[in-house]
Amino acid sequence: MKVTVVGAGAVGASCAEYIAIKDFASEVVILDIKEGYAEGKAMDLMQTASLNGFDTKITGSTSDYAKTADSHIAVITSGIPRKPGMTREELIGINAGIVKTVSSNLLEHSPNVIIIVVSNPMDTMTYLVHKTTGLPKNRIIGMGGALDSARFKYRLAEAMEAPISDIDGMVIGGHSDKGMVPLTSHATRNSIRVSEFLSDERLEQVAADTKVGGATLTGLLGTSAWYAPGAAVSALVQAIACDQKKMFPCSTMLEGEYGLNDICIGVPVILGKNGIEKIVDIPLSDAEKAKMQESAEGVTKTNGLLEL
Numbered sequence: 001m002k003v004t005v006v007g008a009g010a011v012g013a014s015c016a017e018y019i020a021i022k023d024f025a026s027e028v029v030i031l032d033i034k035e036g037y038a039e040g041k042a043m044d045l046m047q048t049a050s051l052n053g054f055d056t057k058i059t060g061s062t063s064d065y066a067k068t069a070d071s072h073i074a075v076i077t078s079g080i081p082r083k084p085g086m087t088r089e090e091l092i093g094i095n096a097g098i099v100k101t102v103s104s105n106l107l108e109h110s111p112n113v114i115i116i117v118v119s120n121p122m123d124t125m126t127y128l129v130h131k132t133t134g135l136p137k138n139r140i141i142g143m144g145g146a147l148d149s150a151r152f153k154y155r156l157a158e159a160m161e162a163p164i165s166d167i168d169g170m171v172i173g174g175h176s177d178k179g180m181v182p183l184t185s186h187a188t189r190n191s192i193r194v195s196e197f198l199s200d201e202r203l204e205q206v207a208a209d210t211k212v213g214g215a216t217l218t219g220l221l222g223t224s225a226w227y228a229p230g231a232a233v234s235a236l237v238q239a240i241a242c243d244q245k246k247m248f249p250c251s252t253m254l255e256g257e258y259g260l261n262d263i264c265i266g267v268p269v270i271l272g273k274n275g276i277e278k279i280v281d282i283p284l285s286d287a288e289k290a291k292m293q294e295s296a297e298g299v300t301k302t303n304g305l306l307e308l
């Protein structure tokens with residue numbers, strides 16, 4: 001199982017580290033355009049192998065896609081992150097060109113690869129990969145909902161003063177401050193609805209804090225977060241690599257599901273060895289349907305900025 005991570009920056013290196021530590025892949029190749037940067041990150045990570053007890057080989061590459069040949073899974077994290085006060089949508093100008101070139105280079109050397117898109121604005125970048133590569137939809141996965149759901153569970157646990165392992169919940173919709181749809185009515189603590197523990201006002205606050213989860217961290221860190229994004233990517237990679245059939249909200253091309261068409265947006269999917277093996281079309285309340293519709297309008301507007 002060979003995994004390529006394009007972009008050796010904060011998120012790329014973090015996800016490479018988590019993949020290696022989980023020890024399910026034979027090789028992780030990290031590629032970046034910055035001379036020597038990916039090689040340096042790979043060497044540093046390899047020097048953690050004896051300490052952290054993994055055998056995954058980590059290789060660095062400066063723009064040499066031959067080293068990525070025959071990858072089963074590739075993660076695209078290349079591009080610029082947002083600075084405090086910026087929206088993810090503002091990154092489109094630079095990142096669209098990068099994501100388009102990177103996906104074409106990846107496919108040249110790994111024609112059967114499954115691509116996980118992380119670069120922002122992620123839903124639009126996922127749509128771009130669809131439109132420019134023509135790959136079957138099961139092989140293009142946008143990562144956003146897995147991270148947003150982890151942030152939702154963190155906020156729920158905090159509000160209930162409960163351990164996070166007690167909490168289950170999911171965020172669907174667009175991966176943007178306004179577009180996220182935290183499914184508060186479906187969230188549970190050990191199968192009991194969270195509304196049994198929290199007032200409507202507190203739940204609304206949890207949802208609001210979840211939606212600005214990334215912006216809050218960007219304000220604190222001065223750049224985009226990387227630990228939870230890296231962990232979320234590694235969870236998706238593991239689900240595919242180990243054929244786990246796990247369910248995550250991911251950005252995927254919809255063809256009528258949730259009443260939406262020709263858009264990549266976060267919905268629950270089953271991940272296995274073929275990538276997205278099923279889209280899970282769950283019934284939503286009228287309020288959630290309206291939020292999903294509004295979220296889709298936002299993503300469609302950003303997609304309109306692409307030069308396809």
Ligand SMILES: NC(=O)c1ccc[n+]([C@@H]2O[C@H](COP(=O)([O-])OP(=O)(O)OC[C@H]3O[C@@H](n4cnc5c(N)ncnc54)[C@H](O)[C@@H]3O)[C@@H](O)[C@H]2O)c1
Pocket residue numbers: 006007008009010011012031032033034037077078079080081082091095098101102117118119120122143144147175223224225226229
């Ligand atoms: N989808 C999500 O949930 C999520 C979460 C966090 C960050 N992000 C996004 O991920 C991206 C990366 O964030 P980061 O914090 O790691 O940024 P970063 O600046 O730390 O790293 C980006 C790396 O990409 C490299 N790069 C640029 N152009 C390239 C190219 N053509 N080929 C190969 N490498 C190239 C840069 O040299 C840099 O090392 C950003 O767009 C950010 O907004 C998405």
